Amino acid sequence: MKYLFLFLLVSHIVSAQSLSKPEMGVIATVKKQMPETEAFLGKVVNINSGTLNKEGVRTVGKLMSDEFDKLGFKTEWVTLPDSLNRAGHLVATRQGKKGKKLFLIGHLDTVFEKSLPMDPFTRVNDSTASGQGVADMKGGDVVVIAALKALNAQKLLDDTSITIYFTGDEESSAGPESRRDFIERAKKCDIALAFETAQGLSSVTTGRRGSSGWTLNVKARTGHSSRIFSDLGYGAIYEAVRILNEFRRTLGQEQYLTFNPGLIVGGSEVHYDEKTAKAETIGKTNIVAGTALVKGDLRFLTEAQKENARTKMREIVDKSLPLTKATISFVDGIPGMEPSAANDELRKQVDKLSRDMGLGPVSAFDPGARGAGDVSFVAQYMPCLDGLGASGKGAHSIEETMNTKEFPLLIQRAALYIYRLTR
Structure with a gap:
């Protein structure tokens, strides 16, 4: 002592x-x-x-x-x-x-x-x-x-x-x-x-890290649920899930990069209010979902990392399942x-x-x-x-x-x- x-x-x-x-x-x-x-x-x-x-x-x-x-x-x-x-x-x-x-x-x-x-x-x-x-x-x-x-x-x-x-x-x-x-x-x-x-x-x-936002919109043919996987294709929800899972599989292990889907809705109709960050959807189990919406953030350390991630995410989105069409948009927030x-x-x-x-x-x-x-x-x-x-x-x-x-x-x-x- x-x-x-x-x-x-x-x-x-x-x-x-x-x-x-x-x-x-x-x-x-x-x-x-x-x-x-x-x-x-x-x-x-x-x-x-x-x-x-x-x-x-x-x-x-x-x-x-x-x-x-x-x-x-x-x-x-x-x-x-x-x-x-x-x-x-x-x-x-x-x-x-x-x-x-x-x-x-x-x-x-x-x-x-x-x-x-x-x-x-x-x-x-x-x-x-x-x-x-x-x-x-x-x-x-x-x-x-x-x-x-x-x-x-x-x-x-x-x-x-x-x-x-x-x-x-x-x-x-x-x-x-x-x-x-x-x-x-x-x-x-x-x-x-x-x-x-x-x-x-x-x-x-x-x-x-910096922070930016992204929005994924998916459209698909809709109709009776018995026709999914055939002449109606895969529906909007399956396509949204495919894209999100591919984001995770392809980019999920990159250091300093994260992308969180904070909101997801899908069904026959989807309505989203930007001011309140609230979404409403209408759908039934026997109807193939015609629309899906996902909103998330993207966090990165450098501008190059952000742009590279966005490019890969766009490429994944473009590989649509049959009879579906998805688009993704990005909005800048705080830089890295x-x-x-x-x-x-x-x-x-x-x-x-x-x-x-x-x-x-x-x-x-x-x-x-x-x-x-x-x-x-x-x-x-x-x-x-x-x-x-x-x-x-x-x-x-x-x-x-x-x-x-x-x-x-x-x-x-x-x-x-x-x-x-x-x-």
Whole structure:
């Protein structure tokens, strides 16, 4: 036990010597501010801000905007056309001449719409807090705010160039028009840092998969079920099943590629409502199905992987069973964030910082284990890093939690990383 104590003491002294006096001051400030930081987190978690709850998203945005105002940022609300049915985005900026120009990314919305039961912020125990969006990603937004507050208290934000962009529809994007301003502002910066959920202290995200959608429509001859396999052919449902199974057989083992058929309906008639994502079908067991509809998503790491998959899926669709005709269409969503040497260089910087803080090494998180995110929209223009927010488990579920022991350490690391990049 005596030797363990001496080892920990020496490790602390060595790590402390690796940090500058201003950096030690930032860490002390983060620790001092933690009660108010956690209180603010609880406040925003307790406001429902499901993507379609525009009032809730704006309310959370106003609370965060007020915090940025206090820090000397210029804040504005980016409105979107009414036709998109989204609340808009919060932007906070400051211009200076020191270091890199940073683009910090978060989002105000959650997957929990107002129609769902409210799960308030709750301290489960000394290491866990729960609540809607507590980790994904109100905890990440608060990491940004608390880190900047600590830097500001130490006069370390002076003459820096930082743009903070918290979107209002990350969980259900309104499409390219909703990200036009986001991309244009990012292009004026040098580095993008995104504060989606961290996978603990030992990894960050240098690459993440993109997401797009596809729709399969199948038409076939219909009539009495006794004539299936003969003069009526195979019907629409058999053809849909053939295609889906061939997708799985041909593409199902490719690394980083997934394609999920999330909805399938078939029968004599099919009606699908895009706005409500609801389908209705009419059919009888003694009638060969004349139509089938399948809707799914396609996730990929690179644009080349996406296009190759689409080509193979089209080829499979074209090989129709007798007397059936299928078509497939694709719609782009969020691009992939391809791992790059520039992104890994950012990871190496975080790795050094983490070691300097005595927190240990930082590796690149498996890109196949992450979904799509806003950072991917700007990944082609600059080096990017993600997974810098709060750590937790159970995102997008009633079991979502945040690790409260790692929370202050992640704030400290974020603050010091911003400090080092802006020197």
